[in-house]
Each structure stands twice: as structure tokens, then as C-alpha cells.
Amino acid sequence: MIKQHRKRLDKVKLIENLKSAVFEWAEKLKVKPKEIHIRPMKNKWASLSAKGRLSFSTELLDMNKSFRNYVIIHELLHIKVPNHGKLFKSLMYAFLPEWEKYSKCIIIDK
Secondary structure (H helix, E strand, C coil), X not given: CHHHHHHHHHHHHHHHHHHHHHHHHHHHHCCCCCEEEXXXXXXXXXXXXXXXXXXXXXXXXXXCHHHHHHHHHXXXXXXXXXXXXXXXXXXXXXXXXXXXXXXXXXXXXC
């Protein structure tokens, strides 16, 4: 029972850390997400709804910080730029110069 409680507390802390990172990056990118949710997702690492709701996969909690940052930046930039065109890629390079190596992980890992 104590192990279960500790595991639950650890997960809560990981979720808080992920949300905190999202807010920090949102400030750097000068965007304001309306809602942030962490939930199980079968086919995606994250998504942005038309209403500005950001959802991140619970699987990100187990990923390394660099990959999480890639996913966070990617989704937050979609608040500014809804596609993956030249402007989007330029902004990705500006905030995460090595972003392309992580974009390949998305196809392989998920």
C-alpha cells in the first residue's frame, strides 16, 4: 500500500513537472495555451485542439527531458503556426536547433 501511494505521488510530481515545463516554454515562445491536459494517447505524443487545448501523452512522463521539450515546443508553436511550413521549421530551429533528430523519433517510437 505504501509503495502504491509513493508510485502515485511520483506520477503526480512528474505530471506537475511536465505542466511546469509547458508553461515555461509557453512564456519563452510568447503563447498562451487555454488548457493543458496529460492523458493516455494511443497514436500521438501530443495534440492541439482548435480551441487551444493542449493534450500530452502520459508516455512523455517516461521520456528524457530533451525529447519532452521537443514535443512541448512543437505543440506550442502550433498555437502561432498551424502547419509545418517554412515559418514553423524556422521557429523550431530558433528554439531547438537539433529538433530534426527528435522528429524522426516520433515516427519510430510512436
